[in-house]
Amino acid sequence: MPTIPIYQALANAFVAEGADTLFVLTGDGNMHWEVALSAHAGVRSFHVRHEHCACAMASAYAIASGKVGLASVTCGPGLTQIMTALATAAQAHIPLVVFAGETPMHTAWYNQHIDQAPLVTACGAHYIASHSPVQMLNQVRNAFFIARTRRQPVVIGVPLDLQQQLVEADAEYLPSTAFMPDTGPMAAHPAYVAKAAALVDAAQRIVVIGGRGVVEAGARQACEELADRTGALLASTLPVRGLFDHHPHSLGVAGGFSHRIARERFGRADLVIAVGASLTSYTVDGGALFPNATVLQIDTAPNGLPHGRKGADHVLRCDAREGVQALLDALAPEARATPGWRTDDLAAQMAGPADVVEYAAEAGRHDPRAVMAALDAAIPKDWEIVNSSGHCSFFSAQMRGRSADHFLAIREFGAIGNGLSYAAGLAAARPGRPVVLIDGDGGLMMHIQELETLRRHGLQILICVLNDGAFGSEIHKLRADGLSDHGATFGRGDLGAIARGFGLNGEVVDDLGRVPALLEAYGRHDRTTIWDFPVSDRVVSPPMRKTMARQRAR
Ligand SMILES: Cc1ncc(C[n+]2csc(CCOP(=O)(O)OP(=O)(O)O)c2C)c(N)n1
Numbered sequence: 001m002p003t004i005p006i007y008q009a010l011a012n013a014f015v016a017e018g019a020d021t022l023f024v025l026t027g028d029g030n031m032h033w034e035v036a037l038s039a040h041a042g043v044r045s046f047h048v049r050h051e052h053c054a055c056a057m058a059s060a061y062a063i064a065s066g067k068v069g070l071a072s073v074t075c076g077p078g079l080t081q082i083m084t085a086l087a088t089a090a091q092a093h094i095p096l097v098v099f100a101g102e103t104p105m106h107t108a109w110y111n112q113h114i115d116q117a118p119l120v121t122a123c124g125a126h127y128i129a130s131h132s133p134v135q136m137l138n139q140v141r142n143a144f145f146i147a148r149t150r151r152q153p154v155v156i157g158v159p160l161d162l163q164q165q166l167v168e169a170d171a172e173y174l175p176s177t178a179f180m181p182d183t184g185p186m187a188a189h190p191a192y193v194a195k196a197a198a199l200v201d202a203a204q205r206i207v208v209i210g211g212r213g214v215v216e217a218g219a220r221q222a223c224e225e226l227a228d229r230t231g232a233l234l235a236s237t238l239p240v241r242g243l244f245d246h247h248p249h250s251l252g253v254a255g256g257f258s259h260r261i262a263r264e265r266f267g268r269a270d271l272v273i274a275v276g277a278s279l280t281s282y283t284v285d286g287g288a289l290f291p292n293a294t295v296l297q298i299d300t301a302p303n304g305l306p307h308g309r310k311g312a313d314h315v316l317r318c319d320a321r322e323g324v325q326a327l328l329d330a331l332a333p334e335a336r337a338t339p340g341w342r343t344d345d346l347a348a349q350m351a352g353p354a355d356v357v358e359y360a361a362e363a364g365r366h367d368p369r370a371v372m373a374a375l376d377a378a379i380p381k382d383w384e385i386v387n388s389s390g391h392c393s394f395f396s397a398q399m400r401g402r403s404a405d406h407f408l409a410i411r412e413f414g415a416i417g418n419g420l421s422y423a424a425g426l427a428a429a430r431p432g433r434p435v436v437l438i439d440g441d442g443g444l445m446m447h448i449q450e451l452e453t454l455r456r457h458g459l460q461i462l463i464c465v466l467n468d469g470a471f472g473s474e475i476h477k478l479r480a481d482g483l484s485d486h487g488a489t490f491g492r493g494d495l496g497a498i499a500r501g502f503g504l505n506g507e508v509v510d511d512l513g514r515v516p517a518l519l520e521a522y523g524r525h526d527r528t529t530i531w532d533f534p535v536s537d538r539v540v541s542p543p544m545r546k547t548m549a550r551q552r553a554r
């Protein structure tokens with residue numbers, strides 16, 4: 001009977017599961033497996049400089065490709081590096097499989113040993129200690145099955161000495177997809193549809209908020225039809241920003257990042273219909289966004305207590321498209337409108353600035369809002385945009401008229417330092433597509449080493465940095481508490497020079513009038529480029545102003 005090493009059999013099983021793109025940093029615990037996997041035709045491996053970034057890139061890859069993301073790290077210190085990315089993937093429900101080595105089973109001592117399972121499970125991910133040569137391939141299938149069906153990251157740990165044992169070469173492997181139950185879309189219960197229709201009939205000022213579930217179920221047009229029939233306004237959650245931007249009655253993003261006009265409308269809404277949206281604290285702005293509205297939720301997994309707050313008043317537990325269509329069928333066929341709700345000037349108002357508070361101009365420093373307006377005007381509407389975290393993310397969230405299909409933001413767990421990785425994962429998933437990352441200086445510097453990965457792998461990203469020379473989120477809060485901002489203020493440096501040091505392009509952009517010409521030049525080469533925009537650290541975003549006001553009131 002022909003035999004092969006377990007690492008080879010495992011690599012074959014991963015390929016059978018559809019693995020085509022790996023983000024990896026190698027060590028003793030995963031190098032044989034990685035080389036065996038990469039030897040398969042059609043598998044690409046991105047070799048990164050920090051394990052966290054492998055995991056974060058695989059997360060963005062999963063979202064941008066619709067596949068299971070795949071990362072690999074070595075045992076011990078390789079595994080401990082990915083805690084932040086794992087916790088983020090768990091909270092964001094990202095299907096991810098991480099192949100991790102484990103220290104050898106048959107030695108008395110190994111310097112990299114640590115109990116890996118509790119670290120992984122503490123992050124909300126699933127751990128499979130794969131210690132049985134007989135069960136090993138079944139465990140790969142389980143890992144992918146859990147990732148796909150629970151949308152949960154899974155780490156599979158295989159002791160490195162076990163990986164060298166021989167197993168039968170021709171073992172049959174049926175991938176996890178062969179076991180996925182085909183249930184069809186979840187339909188709404190008729191009695192609940194009737195109650196929902198009564199709520200809609202009784203309402204005057206409705207806002208329909210679409211979330212990820214709308215995109216997944218292909219329910220965008222049905223949502224627009226529901227809004228047009230009931231005279232409702234439309235909005236989206238941040239992760240699917242732009243979902244309804246083409247519609248004249250769209251309020252853009254719902255939540256703490258809402259436009260000032262949207263906030264005013266939400267304040268008057270008497271019914272919010274949340275479709276495929278889990279009513280997170282972000283979407284409802286901590287409960288402050290629509291205090292006067294009854295909430296109807298259409299979702300496959302409605303949660304009555306999201307983020308510790310009451311969820312919806314009434315739910316339709318079903319697929320987004322099924323639910324909206326059932327509601328449309330139950331409502332009167334005639335379109336209705338409430339005077340003063342859908343107004344002709346709404347689109348023009350929404351095209352204006354999201355925030356109009358004035359700040360004194362500072363010599364040599366841009367207003368971040370002006371930077372974003374210049375970028376929004378110059379960057380083609382169909383380019384891929386990646387948003388990062390930090391104070392600057394309010395400003396970068398305000399770009400308009402861009403489809404949700406070309407936007408990526410992972411905000412769960414609230415970690416900075418992921419922008420480069422998310423942009424790289426997206427670029428890997430969508431070769432040939434132009435990718436723009438908008439990041440803060442602090443977040444970018446946290447994993448700046450990945451510029452080298454981008455260069456080596458030929459991934460081209462336009463990185464626009466709102467450089468306030470600080471951990472902006474921190475300095476504003478420190479100042480509000482009357483504390484020194486010294487420890488969070490770093491100076492602006494020259495991030496363009498850092499890019500050039502990595503063999504890439506970059507420069508400080510002092511004059512926003514140059515943006516169109518710079519963009520043209522960017523299109524003529526194939527290198528990742530940093531545009532470093534020095535911005536004022538005195539311009540404060542609306543959500544940060546609210547935080548500061550709360551602090552001062554303490
Ligand atoms: C991993 C991690 N460390 C620390 C923080 C706390 N934190 C939140 S925002 C922020 C500053 C980010 O700075 P930058 O990327 O420059 O964006 P800015 O806030 O200045 O716009 C920090 C340190 C965090 N959220 N995540």
Ligand SMILES: [Mg+2]
Binds near residue numbers: 390440467469470471
């Ligand atoms: Mg900053």
